[in-house]
Amino acid sequence: MSFITLTTDFGTKDHFVGAVKGAIYSELSDAKIVDITHEISPFNITETAYILKNSYKSFPDGTIHIVGVDSELSEDNKHIAIELDNHFFVCPDNGLISMIASEIQPTKIVEINIHDRIESSFPVLDVFVQVACFIARGGNLTVIGKEIFDFKKIIEIQPKVNQQQNQIIGGIVYIDNYGNVITNISHKMFKEIGKGRDFVVNARNHSFSKIFTKYNEVASNSSYTNQQYEGHKLALFNSAGYLEIAIYRSNLDTVGGASTLLGLGYRDSIIIDFITEPKKEFTSLN
Template sequence: MGLITFLSDFGYRDHYVAAVKARILQLAPAVPVLDISHGIEPFNIAHAVHVLASVYQDFPAGTVHLVGVNDLGAPRAAWLAAAFQGHYFVTADNGLLPLLCDGRPEQVVVLGAGQAPTSSPTRDLLAPAAVRLAQGELLPELGAAATDVYQLLNRQLRLQDHRITGHVVHVDHYGNLITNITRTAVEVLGRSRPCTIHFARETVRDILPHFQAADPGEAVCIFNSQDQLCIGINQGNASELLGLHFDSQVDVRFPAETT
């Protein structure tokens, strides 16, 4: 018996999360369900991708990840189940899968062909598919192979000899700014050179081990547990104080090498 995780933009005030869990409980009382978050910003695919990508690999192989984000607001009414890196994902065809997998998953099928329309596809279509996968059914048993998946593309780093240009991809609960600049990119392009990080009108000259390594109120850069460059203010909200938000530009610069 597998594990189901549940991620949604349903919030915590209404009955929507409970309704989905009740459906899973009806279908498979023994299948464990673990909440990742239901505080995803409404319809925000980028937020959902960031949260899911940050944690799904920490779960055992074979885990089924049920995603109820923008489940009716997708460009077309279609829902998918997919396999990627030993995990399963069930979600609307809204661009989340290509962003999560940085392209196309290893295997994708279409769910609910011929099923009557529903006002709650996460409860009525995605949850039953997640249960079937958790109980050991194979993807081809859930539907026909998807021939066309709605595509959204991740922002790519711009690499030059002495500069990496990236962007903020998420602002967390504390106002910390998570970028798409990776430790690997800094180390490979930097070639052991010192670097400076530039954002807004600020310059930071060191990457520290954690936010509290700086003085209170001071801007600080770290690599998080996913090896992404992050900008914060010790005991402050970096997004508000620096005026930076999703998609704001961040540069890492290196001195020119001398011969």
């Protein structure tokens, strides 16, 4: 039996998550349901994309991921089912798949067409559950929808490269539980564009000329205690491989996080300037 994951902005106060799980169990009594999160900021597609990209690969091949964020059906927001990287995603076609499919092309995409048989104001419960359970039973995607060959893309999820000015122009896509801000700039892109050059990371009026690989690397002076380093700002590539601006040992109740202390918020620009070597001057020997 395949795993079925749930990623939504429903929260846990209301009945929605419980109803979705109950509907899955009614269809598949031995289903294995895993909550990725129900705390996505309401309608935040970019945040959803980041969390999904960095969680789905931890699940076995064949896992089905139900995504309930900005899922109301409309002419501009179709419902799709995608087979990608040996996983299945049942989700709205609102661009959230952009980050996941930035480097891996989908094997198959269908536009779900069972809505004619199901009238609903709660599509995650009434449509997505039906589709996910059908896939879990070994059903072919083309039975529940017509095959299409593209999906909606969100440009802001992808950083831009300005070759003339030797820059990567990215943005903040997520703020984590510690108040650290995560950008859409990957370590892979940083290495490919930077080619080992010196650099400056600019985040509002803050700059960083060093990127760490672990948080505690900032506490490198053994004559100081860890407590004396609390509140120090740093840049690092996090475990997901994305550039993060953080506060060492941040605590939102006491020290504060990078978002509040540095005034950084969702969609703010983060720019990496690479420093080009000056041309050498040659002096004539005559």
